[in-house]
Amino acid sequence: MKFLHSHLKKPLTFAPKFYSMRIEQNKVVMMHYKLADKDGNVIDSSEGREPLAYIHGIGALVPGLENELENKVKGDKFSTVVSPDDAYGRRDEALVRVVPKSGFQGDEEMTVGMQVQIDTGENGLAIATLTAIDGDDITLDLNHPLSDLDLHFDIEVMDIREATEEEMSHGHVHGAGGHHH
Numbered sequence: 001m002k003f004l005h006s007h008l009k010k011p012l013t014f015a016p017k018f019y020s021m022r023i024e025q026n027k028v029v030m031m032h033y034k035l036a037d038k039d040g041n042v043i044d045s046s047e048g049r050e051p052l053a054y055i056h057g058i059g060a061l062v063p064g065l066e067n068e069l070e071n072k073v074k075g076d077k078f079s080t081v082v083s084p085d086d087a088y089g090r091r092d093e094a095l096v097r098v099v100p101k102s103g104f105q106g107d108e109e110m111t112v113g114m115q116v117q118i119d120t121g122e123n124g125l126a127i128a129t130l131t132a133i134d135g136d137d138i139t140l141d142l143n144h145p146l147s148d149l150d151l152h153f154d155i156e157v158m159d160i161r162e163a164t165e166e167e168m169s170h171g172h173v174h175g176a177g178g179h180h181h
């Protein structure tokens with residue numbers, strides 16, 4: 001036992017110098033990101049803003065990106081391409097529906113390309129893209145706007161810390177890059 005004790009003592013003494021917190025389940029990660037399509041058109045980016053903060057491993061990001069972030073450390077920079085199967089899925093033509101314009105409430109004029117919130121009943125509220133207007137018929141596309149796309153991410157890990165109990169119970173980050181409430 002004595003030997004075992006002194007054997008363990010050494011790494012514990014020296015470990016902090018070499019220890020870097022890794023991204024794993026329930027860590028809060030702060031990162032800068034750029035999301036582009038295959039042609040380099042930027043879809044979303046944290047440039048000019050504070051880094052995005054999320055809790056790792058609870059489904060906050062698309063699975064393909066969380067997989068790539070696993071085990072990364074502060075300061076890591078990488079690029080990755082996430083396929084639709086690990087992101088927003090494949091297009092489903094059954095999710096395109098024609099509905100009467102008169103069914104909508106609100107003052108805003110309806111235009112092609114706008115996003116509208118609809119009550120799907122059993123599945124709750126969903127966001128749809130208005131893709132066509134023909135008289136009182138409007139066509140709604142419930143596919144995610146990023147479905148079918150290969151997502152090209154540039155990521156820089158800015159910081160990693162433990163999530164607090166309160167953050168875990170809320171399911172989101174508090175403070176910088178997260179919720180203020």
Ligand code: ZN
Nearest residue numbers: 170172174179
């Ligand atoms: Zn909260």
